[in-house]
Amino acid sequence: MADAALFEFLHMEMVAELWAHHSDPGPGGQKMSLSVLEGMGFRVGQALGERLPQETLAFREELDVLKFLCKDLWVAVFQKQMDSLRTNHQGTYVLQDNSFPLLIRMASGPQYLEEAPKFLAFTCGLLRGTLSTLGIKSLVTASVASLPTCKFQVVIQKT
């Protein structure tokens, strides 16, 4: 059973790839990019979702699923709960984390805001992937107004 710190450090290395490729493109096809990171997060989120015990899958409604993400999933992945969940009750949810662990190691301050999206791409995918396993198609984006607070916006896609 791997400690949570290992994931954090591995994630940091993956994000560092983004800078590496900008400066020195190597051999091979697709480079590490925000969409690649998001895609990996999606696959991991799906796999995590598949490992949930059956009773958690019996959600009564969409809001229950989002609450599950904010509590159980977030605690499992980041050892804390999401700090707030808001919705317009029309399929859009905003999940706010006031001290997102993957951003904590970055200094607070406006000069790092530009880099913040790189640290959020994987997690957006993770949310989208877990939702997918729970039968919900979504678009997930993230924004940072001031480190280390960030917001994840989940927009449910009606098929």
Add this chain to the structure above:
Amino acid sequence: MSRQANRGTESKKMSSELFTLTYGALVTQLCKDYENDEDVNKQLDKILFSYFLPRGYNIGVRLIEDFLARSNVGRCHDFRETADVIAKVAFKMYLGITPSITNWSPAGDEFSLILENNPLVDFVELPDNHSSLIYSNLLCGVLRGALEMVQMAVEAKFVQDTLKGDGVTEIRMRFIRRIEDNLPAGEE
């Protein structure tokens, strides 16, 4: 950790799988990066091998701080103490397993860590035909990077691997030299 007792084990389980799942996704992605290039594909194992060593090293360099902060172990006085700390504290803390320490060299500068399984691959499906070397090298890099930060230059390599059909997974650790600041030389 989750405060609800009945959710406790699920949370811990998911948290620990996150690392291995992410590692697996990264490897899969890297294989995809190169699958269109015929020449590169033949070299894929070598490329992935060299990819993970420096990445593991970078992780190790940061991990050691986390480890020292959380474990309260003091400075190790010799390689035997180091071996004990690696096996009984570090591996236990980060991977939840305790390898056994065997096969000490007469000079006391080499030993083996024996694990029943390759710890990184519980939930990973190996891409077709690619050897487990690629997984191993991340761990070797981590060990090297972490120990360098405590003034030890070491070599770590997998000499047996259950993924390759061996009975156990064996990591061979070799002490190269102490990285000196002010300590007197000639401790041999």
